[in-house]
Amino acid sequence: MSESTTSKWISDKMVLIAALAAISLSVFQIWQGITADLSAPVFRPVHLSWALILVFFTIPLIKSQQSTLFYLAGRLIDVVFIGAIAWASYHIIYFDYDDISFLMDGLTFLDQLSGLIILVLLLEATRRTVGTVMVLIAALFLAYAIFGNYLPASVASKGFSIEEIVRFHIYSTNGVYGAPLAIAAGVVFIFVLFGAFLQVTGAGKFFIDASFSIAGKYRGGPAKASVIASAALGSISGSAIANTVTTGALTIPMMKKLGYKPEQAAGIEAAASTGGQIMPPVMGAGAFVMAQFTGIPYSEILLVSIAPAILYFACTLLYVHLMACKLGLEGMEITEKISVVLKNGWHFLVPLILITSLLLMSYSPILVGIAGCVAILVAAMCRKHSRITIPVFFEGLKEGALLALPISVACGTAGIVVGVVGQTGIGLQFTQFLMALSGGYLWSVLGLIAIAAVILGMGLPVTAAYIVLSIMAVPSLTELGVGLLAAHMIVFWLSQTSNVTPPIALAAFAAAGIANTSPMKSAIQAFKLAQGFFIIPIMMAFSGLIWMEGQNIDFIIAIILTIGLIIAFAGTIEGRLATKLSFPARAMLLVSGFTMLVPYLYINIAGIVVIVVVTLNNYRLSKNEVIEQVAVNS
Incomplete structure (x- = not known):
């Protein structure tokens, strides 16, 4: 041989x-x-x-x-x-x-x-x-635990022996085998397996087809379908990059064919796919970690996440629509009727409805995930055209395990970081440093956390970045009066930004490979389309966007202000709404957008009034343009 x-x-x-x-x-x-x-x-x-x-x-x-x-x-x-x-x-x-x-x-x-x-x-x-960066971060924390006694007093630690390090991180549930791995080994694995079964049974294709049926005929249809499909599938895939590759293989070529520039098509898919990680009911893996860290039931986290997630996708859809208007694009000429798509695949909705209902009823997430796996298999077997064979069933089991490997390994390594923070007490020192650097202003703290999130995300998966950042940064936010759940939600959202923020935007780079275009140009487009990842955490900090019982009025006001901020920034950046905006109109939108962040209701109302007036006037001008064009043609 x-x-x-x-x-x-x-x-x-x-x-x-x-x-x-x-x-x-x-x-x-x-x-x-x-x-x-x-x-x-x-x-x-x-x-x-x-x-x-x-x-x-x-x-x-x-x-x-x-x-x-x-x-x-x-x-x-x-x-x-x-x-x-x-x-x-x-x-x-x-x-x-x-x-x-x-x-x-x-x-x-x-x-x-x-x-x-x-x-x-x-x-x-x-x-x-995962990559070298996360290894270096973990090694740096371990080095700090061992040699921290040689550092200046302001950042020094006791300095632990190898025996103490091994005992704490291996022979306890504080380090490698701590909370991050507990979530990855339990809930996350089961839901990744659920996502694998969705793919092998054809449920993933059903959601994509349904998205094209709903949005394909409208202006910029494939792009809007991409956003809707990514919202449906991204929550379950557990990875923005996996979602980008899965849905992008179909949507990006169709967007290019319709007339979107390649970098625009890649940016749209990356922004939409990354958004899937903050969309209930599953929200990738981070939300389960959040429930573990905060002690807040997952059902409550799921509920408060619905409105911000919808606002994010509304923001992305608005940018997609404005892009289509700017390029003069129309919808797809032929799309499958939604009734036909539902007739062939309605049974795939049952497992999603089931797991959402069970999660809201506060059943054990692990058992809910297992019920979802059983439900998707039973649903597939109930219809002749979707029945799977034994080899396909085993393929689902295999793919589920392989897809979960990076998450489990990353969470095990993240446990080292969490363990060192607990063992040495560096978390308190980092909080004091962050407060001193920011001057104690919430704006400054949010900016520093956003920068840290982008830097960490260049080498860490989103879940690992959230774990590290939450341990270090959440105390700073709570010290400034932000609620515990709101603080974790802010960090969780900002942890997603590395997928769409230059210089290393992993989801955008993956989409650029499919679109055959410049990764950096794609990242810039994705960053613009994913403005919601920055706007909405700001509103979580400065308004009542995180719903709390008994604060319904504040919550409704926060939603209105967030919508106003989204419209104001979109019009300012794209230079148009229904039609092209004049320079004074763009300036008025920009200034009015910032008034949404001022903690005075009368100023907020004045800003909303300006945004509404500018928007309605722009719509009136677009109607006049249409009438004039018709008159010229006749």
């Missing part, structure tokens, strides 16, 4: 083993979700070790097979890593937590070695799945 044949044989076998391991992981997760048979100190290490092993199976150390010898050497190292993870995890899982002598005498050599193996190989798995 030649070297190349040997290499291919080994690669095929490892792919097969990985597929079986992925399917087994999904089955194990469902079993644990139903029975809750394993305790946290056992379940979390089992889940993480399974995920790490899958990473080393599916992502080789040396990916290229051009050099067969190097590839085989890399695969051998991967096998060694897999063996080391299995051994270390076995040792951790069977660690005797009832014997508290380890708290007084410290860990044994084998205990420390097992913990170090998991820490090191977790960072290596993170490098392969």
Whole structure:
């Protein structure tokens, strides 16, 4: 057998083993979700070790097979890593937590070695799945925990030994096996699996088809359909980039064909797909982490997220419409009737209605996710044209596990950061530093958090960025009078911005690849279209946009002010509403937009009146233009 044949044989076998391991992981997760048979100190290490092993199976150390010898050497190292993870995890899982002598005498050599193996190989798995930046951040925090006593007194920590680091981060539920991994291993995995079943059963295609039926015939139809489809699917996919690639493969070529510039088509898809992460009922993974951090029921987070999410997509749709008007675009000539689409796929709505209802009724999110998986499979089997085969069912189990790997690994590494913050107390020092740098002004704090979110997001997945940022920044917001839920929502929204903000806008770059255009131009367009990610958190901080019981009037006023701000900024940036705006009209909109942020109702009302007058006058001018054009043509 030649070297190349040997290499291919080994690669095929490892792919097969990985597929079986992925399917087994999904089955194990469902079993644990139903029975809750394993305790946290056992379940979390089992889940993480399974995920790490899958990473080393599916992502080789040396990916290229051009050099067969190097590839085989890399695969051998991967096998060694897999063996080391299995051994270390076995040792951790069977660690005797009832014997508290380890708290007084410290860990044994084998205990420390097992913990170090998991820490090191977790960072290596993170490098392969998420990237180097997150590894460097985690390593920096670990270095601070170990060598913090050598730093100036203002930022110094005690300085912990390797044994203390391993004991805290591995042999407790405070570090690697802490809250972030608990959410990833429980709720998030099940809902990612639900999303995988949506795709393999054809439900994803149904939502895209329905979006084109609803919006395709209107001006700029494919772009508006992209926004609607991304709102429907993005919540469940768990990744803005995955959503961009899934829906963008269909919508971006159609937008280009209609007349949108390639960078505009890419920017629209990126902004819409990123918005899916803040859309109920699932909201990616971050909302479940938020529920864990705040102690607020997920059903309440879901409820207060509905209005801001709708406002975000309304903002994006407005920009899309103004773009279409500017380019003189029309809708699609032929679209499938919505009645036909619903007739063929109405049964796919049942699982979404089911999980939304159960979440609002405060059932366990894990059991709700499992119920959703069962419901989507049952719904698919009820109609002849959507029935799936056994191989497709197993494909769904496999894809669900593989899609969850980056989330689990990233949350495990984020647990290191969270653990160091708790172990060293650096969170309080960071809050004091942020308050001093901002001068104690809420505006300044929001600006600094937004900058930090963009920087963190260049190398971290959204969920990991939110975890890190919430631990460090939420105390600053609450100290300035922002409510706990509002503070977390602000950080959660700002954590999304890195997907659409230059210089490294990951969702926009993915869309640019599909559109075959400049990534930077696409990122600029996405940034403009995703203004809601900045406008709405500001309104959360300065108004009652986060609904609270007994504050209905404040909530309604906040919605009106947010709509006014969105229209004012859109008209100012695009230079038109119903028709082209004059320079004085744009200036009036800009000034009136800022009055929405002033905490005086009379000033707010004056600003709203100006925005309404400018908008109505612009609409009147557009009607006159149409009448004049008709007269000229006749």
